[in-house]
Amino acid sequence: MANNPFKYGTIVQEPYFTDRKEELATIKESLNSANHLILISPRRFGKTSLILKAVHATKRPYIFINVQRAVSTADLAExxxxxxxxxxxxxxxxSFLKHFRIIPTISINPITNGIDVTFNPGVDSNILLEDALGLLEMVSTKKERLIAVFDEFQEILTLEKGIDKKLRAIMQEQSLVNYxxxxxxESMMTSIFEKVKSPFYHFGQLMHLKKIPFEDFHQYVQEGLSAVTTESNDLAKRILNITGCHPDYIQQLAASVWDLLNYKKLDREADAVDTAMTQLIAVHDLDFERLWTGFTKNERRILRDLATLGKLSSKDGYATSTTYSTASRMLKAGYLIKTETYExxxxxxxxxxLTRLS
Ligand SMILES: Nc1ncnc2c1ncn2[C@@H]1O[C@H](COP(=O)(O)OP(=O)(O)OP(=O)(O)O)[C@@H](O)[C@H]1O
Ligand SMILES: [Mg+2]
Known part of the structure; x- marks a missing residue:
C-alpha cells in the first residue's frame, strides 16, 4: 500500500519539499559570495528544510549547529x-586541535557510535569558543569554503551576556567561512541583526522567508491526493484556504485527509477536509481550552476579531494603541504571526x- 505523501513537524526534503525556487537561487548566490546570510520567519515556515536543501546542492562541506541544544558557552564550543x-x-x-589552548577530550560513544567532545569543566569558556570557531577557519579552504549554519540562533542570547559581541568579534576576522x-x-532575531547597537547589525544578507505561493503548494497537495480521490483539485484548495497557506499546517491537514481517503473512512469524499479538521480539533480540544482560559480579556478579543473578521479592530472601546501593543506581545509569544496582516x-x-464562538 502506498505511503502517506505528506509530512509535517520536522525537516522535509524531496519528495516532501515543494517550490522555493527563487529562495534557493538567492541563497545559492549568497553562499557563493563572501557574505553571510540571515534567514528569519515565523515558526515552521520551512527555514531549516530550505537551508539544508540549498547547502546540499552546493556539495560543499558544512556544519549544522542547533544552538537550542547548547545550555552554556562551553556546550556550544563542544x-x-x-x-x-x-x-x-x-x-x-x-593537527589543528593541538593548537587549542585547552585541548578537548575526544572519545567514541559506544552506544551511539558517535563522537563525543568534552572540555574540562571550569575552564574559561571564552577561550573555548574562540578556539572552536577558529577551528572552522582552519579546516576551511578557499576552494571548498565551509558553510556553518547556526539554527535557532536567537538562543545565543540565553547562553551568556555579551556572547553576541564575542561571536561577532571572532567571526568578522575570518574569511573562509560562510555563516x-x-x-x-522574529522579534529577537530582528533585534540581533537589525538594531543599530547590536554587534551583529548588518552582519549579512537578511532574508525574510514568506509562505509558499498558493498555486505552487496547491499543485503539490493536489498531486499527493490524486491517487486516493477524484476530487483532489477542490480538496487541495480547501486545505490551503483553511490553513491560511501555512506550510506545516497544510501538510498536517493534507496527511489526515489522505488517511481518511486512503482507508475509505468516509461516505462522501467531498467531506474529507471538514472531517479531518473536526478530528484534529477534537484531539487538541483540551489544550485549546486551557490556552483560551489563559488569555486576558483583551487578548481574547484580539483572537476573536482575527478569527472572525480576519483583522484587528478597535471596537468595544479599546484604544488602537492598546490593541497593537497587545497584538505585538502575542506576536512575540508566538500566538500570532505577521504576514501582510496579523494572523x-x-x-x-x-x-x-470559530466553532466555539458560533
Ligand atoms: N518547501 C516546502 N515544501 C513543502 N512543505 C514544507 C516546505 N517547507 C516547509 N514545509 C512544511 O513545514 C514543516 C516545517 O519545516 P521546517 O522544520 O523546515 O521549518 P522551520 O521554519 O525550520 O521550523 P522551526 O521554526 O520549528 O525551526 C515541514 O515539516 C513541512 O511540513
Ligand atoms: Mg527549523
Whole structure:
C-alpha cells in the first residue's frame, strides 16, 4: 500500500519539499559570495528544510549547529568541534586541535557510535569558543569554503551576556567561512541583526522567508491526493484556504485527509477536509481550552476579531494603541504571526475558536 505523501513537524526534503525556487537561487548566490546570510520567519515556515536543501546542492562541506541544544558557552564550543569532526577526517583535525589552548577530550560513544567532545569543566569558556570557531577557519579552504549554519540562533542570547559581541568579534576576522543564521522568533532575531547597537547589525544578507505561493503548494497537495480521490483539485484548495497557506499546517491537514481517503473512512469524499479538521480539533480540544482560559480579556478579543473578521479592530472601546501593543506581545509569544496582516498562528486553534464562538 502506498505511503502517506505528506509530512509535517520536522525537516522535509524531496519528495516532501515543494517550490522555493527563487529562495534557493538567492541563497545559492549568497553562499557563493563572501557574505553571510540571515534567514528569519515565523515558526515552521520551512527555514531549516530550505537551508539544508540549498547547502546540499552546493556539495560543499558544512556544519549544522542547533544552538537550542547548547545550555552554556562551553556546550556550544563542544558542539562546534563535534560537528566539525563529523565533516573532516580526524587526522586532518588533529593537527589543528593541538593548537587549542585547552585541548578537548575526544572519545567514541559506544552506544551511539558517535563522537563525543568534552572540555574540562571550569575552564574559561571564552577561550573555548574562540578556539572552536577558529577551528572552522582552519579546516576551511578557499576552494571548498565551509558553510556553518547556526539554527535557532536567537538562543545565543540565553547562553551568556555579551556572547553576541564575542561571536561577532571572532567571526568578522575570518574569511573562509560562510555563516548562516536561522531564527524563528522574529522579534529577537530582528533585534540581533537589525538594531543599530547590536554587534551583529548588518552582519549579512537578511532574508525574510514568506509562505509558499498558493498555486505552487496547491499543485503539490493536489498531486499527493490524486491517487486516493477524484476530487483532489477542490480538496487541495480547501486545505490551503483553511490553513491560511501555512506550510506545516497544510501538510498536517493534507496527511489526515489522505488517511481518511486512503482507508475509505468516509461516505462522501467531498467531506474529507471538514472531517479531518473536526478530528484534529477534537484531539487538541483540551489544550485549546486551557490556552483560551489563559488569555486576558483583551487578548481574547484580539483572537476573536482575527478569527472572525480576519483583522484587528478597535471596537468595544479599546484604544488602537492598546490593541497593537497587545497584538505585538502575542506576536512575540508566538500566538500570532505577521504576514501582510496579523494572523492566528495555529489554524486549528482558529477553527476551534470559530466553532466555539458560533
Ligand atoms: N518547501 C516546502 N515544501 C513543502 N512543505 C514544507 C516546505 N517547507 C516547509 N514545509 C512544511 O513545514 C514543516 C516545517 O519545516 P521546517 O522544520 O523546515 O521549518 P522551520 O521554519 O525550520 O521550523 P522551526 O521554526 O520549528 O525551526 C515541514 O515539516 C513541512 O511540513
Ligand atoms: Mg527549523
Amino acid at each position: 558542539l562546534i568541534v563535534k560537528e566539525t569532526l563529523k565533516r573532516y577526517p580526524l587526522e586532518r583535525i588533529k 548562516v543564521f536561522l531564527g524563528s522568533q 492566528i498562528e495555529d489554524p486549528f486553534f482558529k477553527n476551534w475558536l
